[in-house]
Amino acid sequence: MASFRKRGCTCEKKRCTCGAKWEYRIKYTDRRTGKQREKSKGGFETVKEARLAAAEEELKIEQLGFAENGDERVERYFSEWLEVYKKPNVKPITYSVQERNVRLNILPYWGNYRLKNIARTDYQKWINELRINYSEGTVRRIHSIFSSAMNDAVHEFRIIRENPIQKIKIPKDVEKTRRVKFFSKEQLEIFLNSLKKTQKNAKYQHSIQYYVLFALMARSGIRIGDALALNWDDLDDLNKTIFINKTLVYPLNSNPYISTPKSKKSERKVRLDDQIFKLLKKHRLNQKEVVMMYENYKASNESIMFHQHDGRWLRTNVVREYFKEVCKRCNLPILSPHALRHTHAVHLLEAGKNLKYVSERLGHASVKVTADTYLHITEKMENEALKLYSTYIEN
Incomplete structure (x- = not known):
């Protein structure tokens, strides 16, 4: 009334x-x-x-059912948007990333604005300022969250008539295309061989767990979260495959949990070569020996393939730190475990495998993702193919 x-x-x-x-x-x-x-x-x-x-x-x-005036403040609107539209519909790790970006990057600047007062020019200036301190990819993620919320304000909440930040320009990186980091065949051999050697300060010297874990990642291309989520039921002895249908999420200062893989294509069966298959079977036996050998080393109740001494999942950050220590010990470039995934992909491409096979093996969403990620390798392959073609035609 x-x-x-x-x-x-x-x-x-x-x-x-x-x-x-x-x-x-x-x-x-x-x-x-x-x-x-x-x-x-x-x-x-x-x-x-x-x-x-x-x-x-x-x-x-x-x-x-409400007044369409855009008077709602950004802070209040984003709080309701995250709770109603994001939290029930995305993975917990995705929600935590979105909530953190809203809290740390969006609200400090825009929190007291009313939705109707968000001006395109002011927003573009803010994006330009963000690019001074953040990478292009990070700014794109922040903008994507903001724009998604504004689209919902238009089409779901209906509190504004149009999204004022559509088609905003994100300043591009001026550097050359970022190249993925990986080990050469010789570097990978040095890295894995060093893990075979018993370290004097190692607490459980009989365990071959880290050697098998990193060898599996290097020869299958699976992600670290996928590898740490594996249990022995995921190993198919008959077909020599591992089933990737889950991933371990280990947020900082929070409890770990099992989630679905990164995308639909990430759920797949990965065929193993004979060497890594035999190594996994050896690890299964070694795991039992270690439990019997060390009093405080417990078996996993969930039959986890790679686990801590108390039977729980390995901590992702601990695995990363150990990986870096091995790199330092071997005088190799200080990389992360994800470099083993890149290493496997690059070695497959250099061995002559086609992009479609590599893409499916890695569980990429599309062949384009694979081609864009390993652009420098595919360019090298193309140049070599052209040289072969020229030699064939001219002779």
Whole structure:
């Protein structure tokens, strides 16, 4: 129900002569939240104009369930958006990344703005400033979250008429295309051979766990989270394959949990070569020997393929740190375990395997992802193919 008044009127007589403007005030129940809300607007010359405008707004509220005015503050809107549209529909790790970006990057600047006051030019300036401190990829992720929320404000919440930050330009990296980091065949051999040697300060010297883990990643191309989530039931002895259908998520300062793989294509069976298959069987036996050999070393209740001495999943950050220590010990480039995935892909391509095979083996979403990731390798292969072609034609 709308009410009307002359805002700031100082006239004591019935006939107003002070020039005050009319305003309407509408009270309604927001169907999204069930809370009582109020909308007002002034500046009308006559009460008739105010009544017509109020009637139009009441009709919109009746149709939509809320006032379409964009007055909601960014901080409040993003809080509701994350809770209603993101948390129930995305993986916990994805939600935590989005929530962190909203909290640390978006709200400090935009939190007190009203949605209707977000101007395209101001937003583009903010994006340009972000690029000073963040990579192109990071800024694209932040913008993607912001734009997704604004699209929902238009199409789901219907509190603004259009998304003001569509087709924003993200300043590109001026450097050359980033090249993936990987080990050459010789470097990989040095790295793995060093793991075979018993380290004097190693607590469980009989264990070959880390050697097998890194060898498996290097010869299969699976991600570290996929490898750490494996249990012995995922190993198919008959077909010599491992089944990738889950991944281990180990957030910092939080409890680990098993999640689905990165994408639909990530769920796959990966065929193993004879060497790594035999090594896994040796590891299964070695794992039992280590449990019997060391009093405080426990077997895993979940039959985890690679686990801590207490039977729980290996910590991702501990694996990464150990990997770096081995690199230092061998005087190799200080890489991360993910470099073993790149190493496997590069070695397959250099061995002559086609992009489609490599893409399917890695579980990429498309062949284009593989081609873009290993551009420098595919260019090298293309140049070599052209040389062979030229030699064939000219002879």
